[in-house]
Amino acid sequence: MEFRHLGNSGLVISEIAYGNWITHGSQIEEEGATACVRAALDEGITTFDTADAYAQGRAEEVLGRALKGERRDGLEILSKVFWPTGPGKNDRGLSRKHIVRSCEDSLRRLGTDYLDLYQAHRFDYATPLEETLRAFDDLVRQGKVCYIGVSEWRAEEIERALTLADEMGLDRIVSNQPQYSMLHRVIEPEVVPASRRGGLGQIVFSPIAQGVLTGKYKPGQEAPAGSRATDETGGRFISRVLKDDVLERVQRLVPLAEEAGLTMAQLAVAWVLQNDNVSAAIIGASRPEQVGDNAAAAGVRLDESLMARIDEALGDAVQRDPALTVSPPQRP
Numbered sequence: 610m611e612f613r614h615l616g617n618s619g620l621v622i623s624e625i626a627y628g629n630w631i632t633h634g635s636q637i638e639e640e641g642a643t644a645c646v647r648a649a650l651d652e653g654i655t656t657f658d659t660a661d662a663y664a665q666g667r668a669e670e671v672l673g674r675a676l677k678g679e680r681r682d683g684l685e686i687l688s689k690v691f692w693p694t695g696p697g698k699n700d701r702g703l704s705r706k707h708i709v710r711s712c713e714d715s716l717r718r719l720g721t722d723y724l725d726l727y728q729a730h731r732f733d734y735a736t737p738l739e740e741t742l743r744a745f746d747d748l749v750r751q752g753k754v755c756y757i758g759v760s761e762w763r764a765e766e767i768e769r770a771l772t773l774a775d776e777m778g779l780d781r782i783v784s785n786q787p788q789y790s791m792l793h794r795v796i797e798p799e800v801v802p803a804s805r806r807g808g809l810g811q812i813v814f815s816p817i818a819q820g821v822l823t824g825k826y827k828p829g830q831e832a833p834a835g836s837r838a839t840d841e842t843g844g845r846f847i848s849r850v851l852k853d854d855v856l857e858r859v860q861r862l863v864p865l866a867e868e869a870g871l872t873m874a875q876l877a878v879a880w881v882l883q884n885d886n887v888s889a890a891i892i893g894a895s896r897p898e899q900v901g902d903n904a905a906a907a908g909v910r911l912d913e914s915l916m917a918r919i920d921e922a923l924g925d926a927v928q929r930d931p932a933l934t935v936s937p938p939q940r941p
């Protein structure tokens with residue numbers, strides 16, 4: 610495994626992180642989830658990402674049990690707050706009340722007394738940013754959270770948060786967690802430059818586009834049995850990228866991966882890690898073999914000519930519009 614600093618912070622994380630959205634507490638049984646976590650630890654992964662809202666809290670519980678007995682200070686455990694965790698008006702968003710309550714619940718479910726990184730899972734237009742940043746800062750002072758970050762915030766939102774934190778003398782955000790892959794590059798024009806200026810690193814999600822970049826989904830064919838596309842919840846999310854014109858373009862990567870001596874998943878994970886503003890790629894997995902496959906992308910360098918041929922192969926299937934970084938206009 611290779612390790613990188615989280616932005617300009619002192620925290621070091623594994624450049625491949627393991628995340629449990631869709632899988633733990635939902636798509637896969639606990640035994641399979643535990644096997645994936647064990648595989649991640651065996652690969653030298655120390656960074657684990659989850660969220661309060663994944664599988665209504667069950668994802669954090671499963672991860673907490675799977676990591677039980679590991680040396681806590683040898684791990685970096687990341688969670689998030691924003692999406693609904695209950696039926697109430699205050700069971701969501703980035704109000705002081707919800708941040709404080711949800712952090713306590715995450716700590717209990719994960720069986721730990723601190724989070725290494727606590728992330729605002731989207732921007733909340735219904736809460737003053739001052740209130741959110743102060744609540745996060747309080748958690749840092751209380752030792753419940755070591756660092757704070759955000760997820761899918763726009764460049765101007767990141768910049769406002771940094772300016773405000775400096776004015777108020779509060780802890781600065783150190784990371785952003787955006788979607789980023791060969792197919793989805795919307796952070797490149799604005800979010801990445803703003804993050805570089807502000808000292809944030811990206812912890813990127815869906816680096817293999819939820820499985821699409823493995824090439825296992827073929828144009829005009831049914832999705833393979835047991836894949837995310839066939840899972841009730843997962844299927845809703847992956848359907849946005851399961852388009853025949855995209856799948857046809859992805860098949861053009863097969864000879865490029867072969868030539869580079871990489872699997873398709875390794876090529877995709879290695880691709881996001883070529884961006885030096887990326888601190889880690891968070892991989893998901895429904896089986897332990899996938900963890901082994903994808904984690905082997907750590908430390909892989911892709912040369913310029915291969916990067917250019919990837920661009921040529923994918924052509925207009927690549928999303929680049931920075932306007933695609935969005936948070937819900939109203940609280941969900």
Ligand SMILES: NC(=O)c1ccc[n+]([C@@H]2O[C@H](COP(=O)([O-])OP(=O)(O)OC[C@H]3O[C@@H](n4cnc5c(N)ncnc54)[C@H](OP(=O)(O)O)[C@@H]3O)[C@@H](O)[C@H]2O)c1
Pocket residue numbers: 627628629630631632658659730760761786787813814815816817818819820821823825835836837838874891892893894895896898899900902903
């Ligand atoms: N901040 C946010 O808003 C946000 C949003 C999404 C995700 N995330 C984070 O990012 C993590 C990763 O997201 P993701 O799961 O979408 O990432 P991903 O790595 O792009 O996709 C993972 C899925 O692809 C399939 N797969 C993985 N490796 C494979 C291989 N070698 N061969 C064939 N299929 C393979 C598996 O699904 P099947 O086997 O079921 O097909 C696996 O669950 C999440 O767990 C979460 O921590 C954050």
